[in-house]
Amino acid sequence: MNKKKVIALVAIILVIAVIAIVVGINLAGNNGEKNTVQNQVSNENKLGNTQVAQTQNNTLENEEETQNNQENGSGKALVVYFSHTGNTENVANFIHQAVGGDIVKLETEEQYTDNYNDLLDIAQEEKNENARPALSTKIDNIDEYDTIFLGYPIWWGDMPMAIYTFLDEYDLSGKTIAPFVTSGGSGLSGTSKDIQGEEPEANVTEGLSIRDTNSADSQSEVNSWLSEIGF
Numbered sequence: 001m002n003k004k005k006v007i008a009l010v011a012i013i014l015v016i017a018v019i020a021i022v023v024g025i026n027l028a029g030n031n032g033e034k035n036t037v038q039n040q041v042s043n044e045n046k047l048g049n050t051q052v053a054q055t056q057n058n059t060l061e062n063e064e065e066t067q068n069n070q071e072n073g074s075g076k077a078l079v080v081y082f083s084h085t086g087n088t089e090n091v092a093n094f095i096h097q098a099v100g101g102d103i104v105k106l107e108t109e110e111q112y113t114d115n116y117n118d119l120l121d122i123a124q125e126e127k128n129e130n131a132r133p134a135l136s137t138k139i140d141n142i143d144e145y146d147t148i149f150l151g152y153p154i155w156w157g158d159m160p161m162a163i164y165t166f167l168d169e170y171d172l173s174g175k176t177i178a179p180f181v182t183s184g185g186s187g188l189s190g191t192s193k194d195i196q197g198e199e200p201e202a203n204v205t206e207g208l209s210i211r212d213t214n215s216a217d218s219q220s221e222v223n224s225w226l227s228e229i230g231f
Helices: 003-071 087-099 116-128 161-169 191-198 212-217 219-228
Strands: 077-081 102-105 147-153 176-183 208-211
Touching: 077 087, 087 102, 087 147, 087 176, 087 208, 087 212, 087 219, 116 161, 147 161, 161 191, 176 191, 176 212, 208 212, 208 219
Parallel strands: 077 102, 077 147, 147 176, 176 208
Antiparallel strands: none
16 A cells, blocks of 8 residues: 555544544533433422422411311400400400401490599499490401400409490300400409300300509410410
8 A cells, every 4th residue: 555545544534533523522412411401300300399299298287287276166266355454455465466366356335434433433333233335346257256365354353344245245156265354463253154154155265364464564474375275
């Protein structure tokens, strides 16, 4: 074989080698891109499956919590209270913060005086007469609530007569009633039994009594009581 043929053969071999290298690089690049895409799709699928699983778990947890609340008689809650000096209102707000639901302040059509001594006289007169002062507050959706947190101050060892008006106006049969009171130290004064007597078909829980001077700092007591009665 002459020199020219040898040179031509070598050139052909070099060209073939270069082509093979280029093709190999392209194939490797394509395979790399393909693998990258596949990995991205796989990771996205895994992430999607994880998110779906988490969503399903959250849904199941929410359903279980709702079911437990219903079984415990908690359900949708209403905090309804009568407060003249603001002490019972403090406690009502702490309860509402903890349990959610709705909160309503009971107001009478005829406003009570701010004079303490005169108020005592009016409260005693209403108690002696077994009065039912008219309420300006109306609750049209009372049937929506499973639990009623009922708050009031203790006047002359009893509930204010406005609370009796409330219990007369609304049928709370089948509901859970959780009473809470503020007082100068007389506790619940047997008012839980009075509520049960007014609403014999309701479930009245253990009540909470807060000393009126401690109402603004009673959140921990409120939360402990709520835990004790299942909230």
